[in-house]
Amino acid sequence: GNSVTQMEGPVTLSEEAFLTINCTYTATGYPSLFWYVQYPGEGLQLLLKATKADDKGSNKGFEATYRKETTSFHLEKGSVQVSDSAVYFCALPNSGYSTLTFGKGTMLLVSP
Amino acid sequence: DGGITQSPKYLFRKEGQNVTLSCEQNLNHDAMYWYRQDPGQGLRLIYYSQIVNDFQKGDIAEGYSVSREKKESFPLTVTSAQKNPTAFYLCASSIKLAGSSYNEQFFGPGTRLTVL
Numbered sequence: 001g002n003s004v005t006q007m008e009g010p011v012t013l014s015e016e017a018f019l020t021i022n023c024t025y026t027a028t029g030y031p032s033l034f035w036y037v038q039y040p041g042e043g044l045q046l047l048l049k050a051t052k053a054d055d056k057g058s059n060k061g062f063e064a065t066y067r068k069e070t071t072s073f074h075l076e077k078g079s080v081q082v083s084d085s086a087v088y089f090c091a092l093p094n095s096g097y098s099t100l101t102f103g104k105g106t107m108l109l110v111s112p
Numbered sequence: 113d114g115g116i117t118q119s120p121k122y123l124f125r126k127e128g129q130n131v132t133l134s135c136e137q138n139l140n141h142d143a144m145y146w147y148r149q150d151p152g153q154g155l156r157l158i159y160y161s162q163i164v165n166d167f168q169k170g171d172i173a174e175g176y177s178v179s180r181e182k183k184e185s186f187p188l189t190v191t192s193a194q195k196n197p198t199a200f201y202l203c204a205s206s207i208k209l210a211g212s213s214y215n216e217q218f219f220g221p222g223t224r225l226t227v228l
Binding site: 032034036041042043044045046049089098099100102103104105 | 116145153168218220
């Protein structure tokens, strides 16, 4: 079935540093890919998505490109802020398209 | 405002008691989901429903039960058979699209259940 692997955290950065959180996937076909963000004590929010190969999703300064050659969907941001501290989840539909399969999440900690 | 509400935000129960967590959505979404999240862990799917009066087990359904009598409501009951019920519970919903396309899930704020 479809699966996703993300880098383990925590990722610790200083404010204004460059962020990359790696996500690779295994899937049948070319399903949509998602990044969600979870702030402490809250539910998940959709951060960005890409619906086909070579698509770039972007939101709030974050970007991720759907790369079928490397089966990756890495999350990047050029200059992180303290307010970006959260847990980030990569996700894709399961092989039956009945639900989403989530990565284990990567915690990002940004210090001033 | 459209969205998903979960209540209460914090819930305390004694061991051996059943407890029901509420999830309501006014997004007119067909599909609804329940996940469990433990500290430092990802999300694990408990149950999901793609249509009223029908639901399927997820990866960790043992010790839980659900009902889907109305499109907007998908309550989760944590029974006394669930060995480790203390966790953060998240409800989500999505538009169910035909064919192979798939839309994102929208999440509620979660309920933190503590069993004493």
